[in-house]
Amino acid sequence: xxxxxxxxxxxxxxxxxxxxxxxxxxxxxxxxxxxxxxxxxxxxxxxxxxxxxxxxxxxxxxxxxxxxxxxxxxxxxxxxxxxxxxxxxxxxxxxxxxxxxxxxxxxxxxxxxxxxxxxxxxxxxxxxxxxxxxxxxxxxxxxxxxxxxxxxxxxxxxxxxxxxxxxxxxxxxxxxxxxxxxxxxxxxxxxxxxxxxxxxxxxxxxxxxxxxxxxxxxxxxxxxxxxxxxxxxxxxxxxxxxxxxxxxxxxxxxxxxxxxxxxxxxxxxxx
Amino acid sequence: xxxxxxxxxxxxxxxxxxxxxxxxxxxxxxxxxxxxxxxxxxxxxxxxxxxxxxxxxxxxxxxxxxxxxxxxxxxxxxxxxxxxxxxxxxxxxxxxxxxxxxxxxxxxxxxxxxxxxxxxxxxxxxxxxxxxxxxxxxxxxxxxxxxxxxxxxxxxxxxxxxxxxxxxxxxxxxxxxxxxxxxxxxxxxxxxxxxxxxxxxxxxxxxxxxxxxxxxxxxxxxxxxxxxxxxxxxxxxxxxxxxxxxxxxxxxxxxxxxxxxxxxxxxxxxx
Numbered sequence: 001x002x003x004x005x006x007x008x009x010x011x012x013x014x015x016x017x018x019x020x021x022x023x024x025x026x027x028x029x030x031x032x033x034x035x036x037x038x039x040x041x042x043x044x045x046x047x048x049x050x051x052x053x054x055x056x057x058x059x060x061x062x063x064x065x066x067x068x069x070x071x072x073x074x075x076x077x078x079x080x081x082x083x084x085x086x087x088x089x090x091x092x093x094x095x096x097x098x099x100x101x102x103x104x105x106x107x108x109x110x111x112x113x114x115x116x117x118x119x120x121x122x123x124x125x126x127x128x129x130x131x132x133x134x135x136x137x138x139x140x141x142x143x144x145x146x147x148x149x150x151x152x153x154x155x156x157x158x159x160x161x162x163x164x165x166x167x168x169x170x171x172x173x174x175x176x177x178x179x180x181x182x183x184x185x186x187x188x189x190x191x192x193x194x195x196x197x198x199x200x201x202x203x204x205x206x207x208x209x210x211x212x213x214x215x216x217x218x219x220x221x222x223x224x225x226x227x228x229x230x231x232x233x234x235x236x237x238x239x240x241x242x243x244x245x246x247x248x249x250x251x252x253x254x255x256x257x258x259x260x261x262x263x264x265x266x267x268x269x270x271x
Numbered sequence: 272x273x274x275x276x277x278x279x280x281x282x283x284x285x286x287x288x289x290x291x292x293x294x295x296x297x298x299x300x301x302x303x304x305x306x307x308x309x310x311x312x313x314x315x316x317x318x319x320x321x322x323x324x325x326x327x328x329x330x331x332x333x334x335x336x337x338x339x340x341x342x343x344x345x346x347x348x349x350x351x352x353x354x355x356x357x358x359x360x361x362x363x364x365x366x367x368x369x370x371x372x373x374x375x376x377x378x379x380x381x382x383x384x385x386x387x388x389x390x391x392x393x394x395x396x397x398x399x400x401x402x403x404x405x406x407x408x409x410x411x412x413x414x415x416x417x418x419x420x421x422x423x424x425x426x427x428x429x430x431x432x433x434x435x436x437x438x439x440x441x442x443x444x445x446x447x448x449x450x451x452x453x454x455x456x457x458x459x460x461x462x463x464x465x466x467x468x469x470x471x472x473x474x475x476x477x478x479x480x481x482x483x484x485x486x487x488x489x490x491x492x493x494x495x496x497x498x499x500x501x502x503x504x505x506x507x508x509x510x511x512x513x514x515x516x517x518x519x520x521x522x523x524x525x526x527x528x529x530x531x532x533x534x535x536x537x538x539x540x541x542x
């Protein structure tokens with residue numbers, strides 16, 4: 001995983017990821033739980049935003065959560081320790097050079113990872129090789145191209161495109177959510193079922209206005225301001241106008257829409 | 272309702288609207304049913320694509336379905352007659368000049384109408400005036416800006432924008448779905464709750480590939496080819512390339528996403 005991580009590794013970014021995980025837990029994870037005794041690989045756990053939820057929802061499964069960043073793993077360990085979890089072990093590893101035997105896991109879980117990789121199918125195929133026949137792979141990704149809002153402005157759309165472009169320059173793909181089905185099929189998974197998880201926000205849902213529109217999505221865009229200026233794909237006035245317009249969608253008559261995609265596939269059984 | 276109806280009144284368009292209604296019935300209407308004895312106004316029923324479903328799902332409610340077009344009403348009557356329904360009466364009328372007494376309906380139902388109006392809030396406010404205190408208004412609209420797909424191409428996106436632009440030129444708004452919440456609030460409805468109804472299509476759902484991607488959405492875009500050329504907002508090569516790319520999303524590795532919005536609000540009770 002040699003790509004640059006577009007969101008960086010700053011403390012404020014960790015806060016954003018934890019806020020995001022809190023707001024979206026039910027939407028994304030309510031239908032994921034693993035049976036007692038299952039051995040599960042969480043690939044690229046980052047700061048553990050999903051790890052705590054995963055491990056809490058499957059208290060009798062055993063998780064191995066890997067990441068390429070030692071600093072992120074330390075953060076993730078603090079999070080699971082703080083939650084009193086004892087069913088997670090952490091290990092520093094690269095998805096493209098994993099130290100695990102073939103078919104040594106019952107299930108694999110991958111969340112917000114593929115968007116950062118230039119070879120997502122190769123990563124999925126490698127992970128698929130680690131699953132026992134009949135086991136499952138669960139993949140969750142966002143899609144920044146699924147974003148639309150009211151009031152709609154071109155400035156806000158252009159600010160979002162800055163992140164899409166930065167992610168592309170870093171070798172990733174911020175529009176990957178819509179592509180989960182063909183990617184998982186190409187990687188060899190079977191019986192793939194993708195379901196969209198749409199976040200719809202209007203002022204009758206104040207917890208989402210604050211937790212998603214402001215503190216997750218708009219904060220994510222604001223977080224790439226310096227990188228976008230350095231990459232010369234925007235200028236301060238245009239970018240700041242776009243961010244102002246995104247904040248405008250969090251006002252009383254505003255609406256904000258974003259969609260995550262969750263795919264579950266099965267490892268081919270032996271015949 | 273003096274606006275031009277962007278989709279026209281041709282037999283092939285009626286087929287498209289009927290196919291659309293068939294594919295989407297559960298997604299859009301499964302949570303709409305009216306109690307026995309309710310008196311319900313369906314505003315702008317068109318050719319009756321929704322009327323049959325509505326009346327079947329609430330067999331003991333009585334519907335008055337209006338439309339400005341006598342030809343559409345005749346078609347709608349044929350559809351309800353063919354379905355053996357006896358709880359619908361049709362009446363030719365303009366939403367902006369309705370022949371009904373204030374508060375004379377228990378509920379109002381409006382589907383795929385606001386997108387064609389230049390004064391959607393005024394229409395909703397007029398309809399709100401016809402509801403008894405404590406009754407409900409249900410509004411369903413699409414949003415062509417909610418469309419995204421894989422493979423993503425600018426030609427396909429531009430072809431869709433032709434319909435958005437035609438609808439704008441005709442006084443309507445093809446992006447109105449996302450705006451339902453503020454529109455209904457502004458029209459005076461209370462306790463408004465909007466829910467998105469996303470259509471997600473990949474090749475594991477062949478009935479949607481055919482019924483939605485091809486025969487509903489792409490057919491709708493193809494249907495405005497002549498109008499778009501006449502309005503000089505595209506040229507034949509660009510438009511046809513876009514339509515080809517939309518058909519491409521219906522192939523085995525393609526994905527197509529579209530979202531409808533359904534809002535339900537309550538008529539203010541007397542204090």
